[in-house]
Amino acid sequence: MSESLIEVRELTKVYGADDTEVRALDGVNVDVQRGEFVAIMGHSGSGKSTLMNILGCLDRPTGGAYILDGRDVSQLDKNELASVRNKKIGFVFQSFNLLPRMSALVNVSLPMLYNGAEKLSVKDRETRAAKALESVGLGNRLHHRPNELSGGQQQRVAIARALINQPALILADEPTGNLDSKSSVDIMNILHKLHQQGTTIVMVTHETDVAAHAQRVICVKDGKVISDGRDGHSPCLGQAVGGGNETE
Amino acid sequence: MKLSEIFSTAWEGITLNKVRSFLTTLGVIIGVASVIIMLAVSAGAEAAIAEQINGLGANLIIVSPIRGVPGAARTLVLDDALAIEKQVVGITGVTAEQLPPPQTVKANNVSLDSIPMIGTTSSFPSVRDYPVALGRYFNNDEDERKSKVVVLGSGLAKDLFGDESPLGQTVTIGTTKFTVMGVMSPKGMVADVDYDGRVYLPISIVIQKYMPTTLSGHVVRTIYVKAESQEKIPSVITQITSLLATRHEVLVSKPDFTVQTQKDIIATQEATTAAFRDLLAWVAGVSLVVGGIGIMNIMLVSVTERTREIGLRQALGAKPADVLLQFLIEAVILSLVGGIVGVLGGVGGSYLFGSLGSMRTAIVPLSIPLAFGAAAAVGIFFGYYPATRAAQLDPIDALRRE
Numbered sequence: 001m002s003e004s005l006i007e008v009r010e011l012t013k014v015y016g017a018d019d020t021e022v023r024a025l026d027g028v029n030v031d032v033q034r035g036e037f038v039a040i041m042g043h044s045g046s047g048k049s050t051l052m053n054i055l056g057c058l059d060r061p062t063g064g065a066y067i068l069d070g071r072d073v074s075q076l077d078k079n080e081l082a083s084v085r086n087k088k089i090g091f092v093f094q095s096f097n098l099l100p101r102m103s104a105l106v107n108v109s110l111p112m113l114y115n116g117a118e119k120l121s122v123k124d125r126e127t128r129a130a131k132a133l134e135s136v137g138l139g140n141r142l143h144h145r146p147n148e149l150s151g152g153q154q155q156r157v158a159i160a161r162a163l164i165n166q167p168a169l170i171l172a173d174e175p176t177g178n179l180d181s182k183s184s185v186d187i188m189n190i191l192h193k194l195h196q197q198g199t200t201i202v203m204v205t206h207e208t209d210v211a212a213h214a215q216r217v218i219c220v221k222d223g224k225v226i227s228d229g230r231d232g233h234s235p236c237l238g239q240a241v242g243g244g245n246e247t248e
Numbered sequence: 249m250k251l252s253e254i255f256s257t258a259w260e261g262i263t264l265n266k267v268r269s270f271l272t273t274l275g276v277i278i279g280v281a282s283v284i285i286m287l288a289v290s291a292g293a294e295a296a297i298a299e300q301i302n303g304l305g306a307n308l309i310i311v312s313p314i315r316g317v318p319g320a321a322r323t324l325v326l327d328d329a330l331a332i333e334k335q336v337v338g339i340t341g342v343t344a345e346q347l348p349p350p351q352t353v354k355a356n357n358v359s360l361d362s363i364p365m366i367g368t369t370s371s372f373p374s375v376r377d378y379p380v381a382l383g384r385y386f387n388n389d390e391d392e393r394k395s396k397v398v399v400l401g402s403g404l405a406k407d408l409f410g411d412e413s414p415l416g417q418t419v420t421i422g423t424t425k426f427t428v429m430g431v432m433s434p435k436g437m438v439a440d441v442d443y444d445g446r447v448y449l450p451i452s453i454v455i456q457k458y459m460p461t462t463l464s465g466h467v468v469r470t471i472y473v474k475a476e477s478q479e480k481i482p483s484v485i486t487q488i489t490s491l492l493a494t495r496h497e498v499l500v501s502k503p504d505f506t507v508q509t510q511k512d513i514i515a516t517q518e519a520t521t522a523a524f525r526d527l528l529a530w531v532a533g534v535s536l537v538v539g540g541i542g543i544m545n546i547m548l549v550s551v552t553e554r555t556r557e558i559g560l561r562q563a564l565g566a567k568p569a570d571v572l573l574q575f576l577i578e579a580v581i582l583s584l585v586g587g588i589v590g591v592l593g594g595v596g597g598s599y600l601f602g603s604l605g606s607m608r609t610a611i612v613p614l615s616i617p618l619a620f621g622a623a624a625a626v627g628i629f630f631g632y633y634p635a636t637r638a639a640q641l642d643p644i645d646a647l648r649r650e
Contacts, residue, residue: 058563058643079567086565097560097647101264113253114565161564 004067005168005200006032006055011064011074013050013223024050025061026223032202034168037195039214040204041236047223049173052204056089056171057081069168086114090162094174096154098146098161105129105142108161115165132160136190152183159190163199170194172203176210188213211236254570258577261550272546273586275539276623280590281597283532283619284611288598290525292608297517301510303438304472305377309484310508311471311492323496323504326451326466329369331495332473336487338480343368343375344468346451348458353447355408355419363404364446365421367454373432375474378443383415383430390429391450398426402434403444421447424457481509533622539586540626547579547634558638559646572639579631580624587623591616 013025024047032038042048053059054066057073060081066074073084085091090111098107108129112120120128130142136156146154155175162170172191176184192213195201203214211217217234219227227235262269304310311332313324329344350362370388373379382405386397398419405414405428414428426449435443449458455466475484485507492507493500551558558571566574595611602609 053644056563058647079569082562082565082567082570085563091563093647097556097563099557099560101260110561111564113257114561114567114570165565 003034004031005034005036005069006030006202007065007067008055009065009067011051011054011061011066013047013054013059014062023223025054028064028220028223028225030218030225030228032200034200035195035198037191037201037213037215038203039211039217040202040220041206041208041211041217042220043206046220048204048220050223051220052171052173055202056091057084082114083116086111087165088168090165090167090170092155092158092162092170092172092175094177096146096151096158096178098154098157100146103143103145104133104138104149104157104160107146107157108132108164111161111165129160129164132164133157135163136160150183151179152186155179155183155187156190159187163194168200170199170201172201174205175203176205176207184210208236254573254577255581257574258581261554261574261578262581268546269582272542273582273589275542276536276583276586276626277539277590277593279532279536279539280587280619280623281594282535283529283622284591284594284615285597285601285609286528286532287525287612287615288594288609289601289607290521290528291610291612292602294518294521294525295610296608297521298514300438301513301517304510305375305474307475307478307481308375308510309473309475309481309488310510310513311473311488312469312506312508314504314506322467324468324471326455326468328492328495329468329471331491332471332488335491336473336484338476338484338487339473340476341371341375341474343372343472344451345372345470345472346454346459346468348454349460351422351458353404353408353419353421355414355417356412358408360404360407364442365449365454365458366446367449367451367458369451372448375472378435379433380430381433382413383428385448386429386450391452394452394456395450396424396426396453397429397450399430399432399448400428401432401442401444401446401448403442404447405431419447421449422458485509536619536622536626540583540630543579543582543627544630544634547575547631548637550578551575551634551638555641555646555649558641559643559649562641562643563647568639571641572635575635575638576628576631579635580627583623583627583631587620590623591620594619
């Protein structure tokens with residue numbers, strides 16, 4: 001068994017207390033190996049967003065353990081979580097989340113701003129950001145602002161930004177949700193390429209055809225993992241999202 | 249995050265909405281400028297007072313009846329001045345003054361109403377450092393003989409005689425005719441007295457002819473004593489005090505007169521202007537605080553508007569302290585820029601006020617770092633709350649916000 005990048009053990013997340021208690025996650029166990037391309041599917045309210053937030057170190061679980069790259073990050077404080085997000089995780093959001101007033105280059109450089117460990121000169125950062133933009137095919141769009149770029153191009157800038165600190169994990173939250181089908185294909189191709197280069201990708205989606213790109217599809221319902229299938233054999237893909245077959 | 253990066257990030261926030269940032273700093277600009285201008289105006293007023301009092305003459309000691317004691321206004325008499333002149337050591341001159349009610353002055357077919365008059369002894373020009381420009385002042389003889397001679401203020405001489413020489417001409421003061429002996433040099437307004445618009449008469453005549461009956465006798469209003477030097481002043485004051493106490497048959501500890509130097513008078517005047525200055529400074533300080541509240545208000549709006557940006561920065565690894573500093577520095581830059589522009593505006597405004605009207609201004613050097621420091625403090629104080637609001641945002645909520 002190869003080394004796990006993500007080990008999630010009996011993860012729970014409870015909102016509210018007593019009568020109003022909501023168990024958004026209820027004993028989730030997931031392992032993700034290095035180099036895997038995993039899709040997480042589920043209805044809204046299934047708990048997939050909560051799982052995504054905890055995997056992204058944006059939120060802390062109520063109980064259970066989350067070991068990322070060999071370190072238990074489930075009980076870190078805000079500062080340590082920020083540092084883990086900066087170094088280990090690259091985010092790709094549905095709505096791109098680029099800063100509108102700034103060029104692609106500055107947007108891509110942003111994570112390096114908060115990377116205290118690496119003391120890079122402004123010039124080195126620009127070179128690195130430019131390289132990242134070239135790797136997603138935007139070498140000729142360095143100084144364009146988001147409003148001068150198409151949706152697909154904006155998402156490619158976001159992917160370049162996610163990659164800039166060489167994270168262990170790319171977390172993509174509905175990366176094609178705001179894109180037309182042609183741009184969606186572009187983005188999925190880039191993710192594929194990254195996967196082939198050995199990047200670990202965890203992607204949340206509710207579209208079965210997008211999820212089909214992944215090696216492995218995890219279905220979440222009512223705060224539990226209800227299926228986990230590899231190589232197109234997930235029950236999620238064949239039926240309505242979050243459909244009932246329990247296969248563990 | 250490096251300091252330079254924090255600054256450039258904060259600067260980006262400010263330039264995001266230039267008009268709004270400018271209007272926000274305007275509050276601080278006005279606050280800082282008004283602190284400087286207010287202090288300059290009151291310092292100018294103080295300087296003007298000091299100059300006027302110094303303008304009475306050098307090394308002057310001023311003896312006047314004590315105020316608020318019944319009857320005291322009648323106790324200081326011409327003989328007191330003579331006694332001082334004879335007995336006090338270390339002085340170069342003594343003069344006494346009395347101010348009768350204004351009279352109508354006629355000459356050369358010109359008639360002027362309500363002309364202020366002053367009766368003095370012959371040593372007035374030398375004691376008060378106020379020389380005659382034309383002709384001469386009356387001498388001691390003329391004073392003692394109650395001669396009907398007059399010296400005119402320079403402005404009054406012009407009003408009565410135009411370009412003609414007034415020397416030897418006759419003027420009628422009230423109903424009495426006087427011969428013009430001289431014209432004083434131009435002096436202007438000193439301590440609200442127009443020296444150029446008065447007639448100068450021998451004090452003996454004034455006492456005899458023009459004083460109301462309540463102040464009859466050889467009562468004088470003020471005695472001026474000129475000390476030989478600054479160093480002699482304390483000894484001269486002691487001598488005058490004991491001499492007059494003996495003459496008036498009062499205790500030195502309970503005199504019916506006051507003996508003051510110009511410094512004393514300046515200090516008394518400054519106590520009044522200091523209260524005025526403090527009031528102005530407080531009002532200006534309040535406007536600075538109002539400016540600070542403006543900054544806080546706009547920073548809160550900015551934090552709300554940029555919630556999503558904050559969430560994104562947090563997701564990318566910004567720590568609470570990074571976010572806090574970004575917004576705090578933004579507030580501090582706003583107030584510091586306001587401070588700089590305010591200092592320039594305040595200094596410029598002070599010069600402008602000084603050169604425009606009759607108001608005199610003197611920029612207080614300390615007021616510049618004071619106002620500037622206050623602006624910086626306002627930025628930190630009023631920027632801190634919005635910045636903590638930003639730093640405490642939950643990244644998930646922040647990212648979800650539209």
